[in-house]
Amino acid sequence: MLIQQERYKRNYKTISLEQQQILQQSLITVIGCGGLGGFIIEGLARSGVGTLRLIDFDTFDTSNLNRQLFATEQGVGQSKLEQAVKRIQAVNHTVVVEAIAAKADQDNLPELIQGSSLVMDGVDSIEVKIWLEQICNKMGIPLIHGAIGGNYGQMAVSLPTAPVVAALYQNGQQDGIEKELGNPYYTPCVIGGLMVKLAFDVLFDGDYETGGFYFIDLDSYMINFFSTKGDVQA
Amino acid sequence: MIEVRLFATFREGREKIIFVDYMPGMTGYDIIEPLGIKEEEIAIFLINGRHSKAGAVLNDGSVLALFPPVGGG
Numbered sequence: 001m002l003i004q005q006e007r008y009k010r011n012y013k014t015i016s017l018e019q020q021q022i023l024q025q026s027l028i029t030v031i032g033c034g035g036l037g038g039f040i041i042e043g044l045a046r047s048g049v050g051t052l053r054l055i056d057f058d059t060f061d062t063s064n065l066n067r068q069l070f071a072t073e074q075g076v077g078q079s080k081l082e083q084a085v086k087r088i089q090a091v092n093h094t095v096v097v098e099a100i101a102a103k104a105d106q107d108n109l110p111e112l113i114q115g116s117s118l119v120m121d122g123v124d125s126i127e128v129k130i131w132l133e134q135i136c137n138k139m140g141i142p143l144i145h146g147a148i149g150g151n152y153g154q155m156a157v158s159l160p161t162a163p164v165v166a167a168l169y170q171n172g173q174q175d176g177i178e179k180e181l182g183n184p185y186y187t188p189c190v191i192g193g194l195m196v197k198l199a200f201d202v203l204f205d206g207d208y209e210t211g212g213f214y215f216i217d218l219d220s221y222m223i224n225f226f227s228t229k230g231d232v233q234a
Numbered sequence: 235m236i237e238v239r240l241f242a243t244f245r246e247g248r249e250k251i252i253f254v255d256y257m258p259g260m261t262g263y264d265i266i267e268p269l270g271i272k273e274e275e276i277a278i279f280l281i282n283g284r285h286s287k288a289g290a291v292l293n294d295g296s297v298l299a300l301f302p303p304v305g306g307g
Contacts (some may be wrong), residue, residue, distance in 0.1 A: 037307065171277060173303040
């Protein structure tokens with residue numbers, strides 16, 4: 001038994017031992033170690049994903065302290081990537097971490113995500129989100145898309161057979177409502193956590209929707225799935 | 235009757251669900267212009283749960299869902 005039973009004891013009634021082994025054998029790449037990325041990485045590490053590949057180029061600034069899990073007062077000015085690695089080592093030293101200091105773009109993404117079981121989108125650029133889908137689809141790697149702004153968020157599973165992200169920005173927008181509304185603490189926390197659950201459902205071949213997107217409205221405490229295949233949703 | 239469902243910031247100063255009388259030949263523009271929503275503000279324009287555009291011709295009973303872009307990380 002490779003898995004530390006005591007560490008994951010509280011998982012087992014919900015995440016089975018077989019599923020725990022799937023997590024341990026998985027390599028998940030997280031692009032971005034900021035708002036969404038922080039909560040995603042924390043969740044993946046605590047849950048026992050075997051290998052995490054983290055990609056970021058940025059440093060923490062004071063305005064990150066309101067929400068980004070790995071941002072600390074002492075860490076302002078320091079690399080988001082390095083702080084993320086320190087945090088993983090502190091909460092689960094059994095996770096193998098591949099930290100790559102890079103700004104994801106069309107040219108380097110194929111190499112950055114090569115060999116991943118699954119990729120998670122924690123980037124704050126619509127342009128990069130769309131590139132990420134194109135390249136994940138091309139390489140046959142499932143992508144968990146996520147985006148936040150104000151009290152709102154969206155997430156989706158993008159598969160080569162069911163691309164979705166490009167269609168979520170159909171008028172060529174470069175910026176979203178986050179530029180106007182900012183991002184409070186709870187939005188990356190909730191959507192990052194939900195993205196971890198969605199990633200696990202993909203890895204476990206569980207129950208999740210494709211061919212559309214989940215929209216999370218924290219004003220109304222609502223999560224709805226919107227099919228884009230022609231079925232009207234309430 | 236056309237049912238228009240607005241999401242996120244499109245609800246500011248507007249109802250969540252708006253009903254508009256159907257007129258033959260009307261398009262999405264006939265819906266969004268009176269609401270003061272510009273086409274370039276819309277990231278997702280669903281008609282009956284299918285990706286569409288403001289220029290699409292509507293049918294009586296069409297259900298529209300409009301979302302602004304959400305892009306933060």
